[in-house]
Amino acid sequence: MDSALSTVGLPLALGIIMFGLGLSLTPDDFRRVSRHPRAVVVALACQLLLLPAVCFGLVLLFDLPPLLGIGMMLLAASPGGTSANLFSHLFHGDVALNVTLTAINSVIAIFTLPIITNLAIAWFDREDSVSLQFRKVVEVFAVVLLPVLLGMLVRARRAAFAARMDKPVRIGSAVILAILVIAILLDQRENVGDYLADVGLATAVFCAVSLVVGYVIPKAAGIVESQAIASSMEIGVHNGTLAIYVAVEVLDSTEISVPAAVYSLFMFVFAAAWGYVLSRRIGAPART
Template identity: 90%
Template sequence: MDSALSTVGLPLALGIIMFGLGLSLTPDDFRRVGQHPRAVVVALACQLILLPAVCFGLVLLFDLPALLGIGMMLLAASPGGTSANLFSHLFHGDVALNVTLTAINSVIAIFTLPVITNLAIAWYDREDTVSLQFLKVVEVFAIVLVPVLIGMLVRERRPDFAARMDKPVRIGSAVILAVLVIAILVDQRENVGDYLADVGLVAALFCAVSLVVGYVIPKVAGIVESQAIASSMEIGVHNATLAIYVAVEVLDSTEISVPAAVYSLFMFAFAAIWGYALSRRIRSASTA
């Protein structure tokens, strides 16, 4: 990937996205865990334990090359993206739960993302070529949490500004992700056909499984419909920008970022189709 894009554009892009997330958060979003403990615990268990296990199973089943396998596990370890809140709102999910899950998981991921990624690196015995060291973890910690904290501070002091910026930041986040995906695919254009053949089906399956598991498991656990929808969107719509940043800037491998880029090609379309299907089912049930 072009050096200016990777060293300046990518950190700046992630910083803007995390600042936008901060503009939507308040300390009450973290305290809300006590109000909906079951929904939060079930969703986090799916996102932090079940989905990485499912992703690893897909990686083994399809016998992915090492760097693409590591990229898939990095994606699985990434928290929910800011767009999850938008999809949840569109399809009558509990947006407050989305905000809470995003806030908590963005913090937890600082610790779980390096663990899961390093386990994947160790599985492929690639310690000689890629690694996720302590200083790099601190770097990710800073670029994720510092903009979030600044955004929260701005919201506390200028709530009117935070409200006005909500829609532009969401649109901007989607545009930034689209630019990153295009840049990665252009950078890897000589191999993009092979990558899509290798990881396209895995990424699509993982996206579909994430959305379905995120809804079905909470429903089985007795979570109400709106919270199950919120959980589904939170688990299915990953923060692909963070995964791309870690791959390119921390692991110094554009190839590892390819699964996140490919996943993004499916993510928005699948989330919209799934949300529409859920909405139709709910409407049908209410009129029956």
């Protein structure tokens, strides 16, 4: 990938997205766990334990090449994206739960993302070519957490400004991710046909399974409808920008970023379609 895009554009894009997330957060979002413990625990268990297991099964089932397999596991380890909140709002989910889950999982991912990714690297015996070292982990999450904290500070000091910026930042985040996806596919244009053949079906199945599991498991655990919808969107809509950043900037491999890019192509379409199905099921029209 073009060096200017990877060294300047990617960190800046991720910083903007995480700053936007911070604008929607308050300390009470972290305290809310005590008020909805079951919903939070079930959703996090799905996201942190079940999803990586499902993803690894798909990697084996589709016999993915090593770098694409590592990219799939990196994607599975990435927390929910800011767009999950938007989809949850559109389809009558508990947006407050989404915000809480995104906040908590973004912090937990400091530990789980490198563990899962390094396990995948070890499984494919690629330590010689890619690695996710502790120093790099600290750098990544400085890029992730510092903008979030800055956004929270702005929210605390300038609540009206934070409210005005909410929609533009969400739209901007989606545009940034789209630009990154296009850039990756252009960078890998000579191999994109092979990549889509290798990982297209796997990412599509993973996206669909993530959305359905994120709804069905909470419902089976007795979680109310709005929180199950929120969980579904949180688990199905990943922070693709973070996955792409780690792949390109930390692991120095555009190929590892391909699953996140391809997943993102399916993610918005599948989330919208699934949200529509859920809205029809509960007899409530989607918000516009």
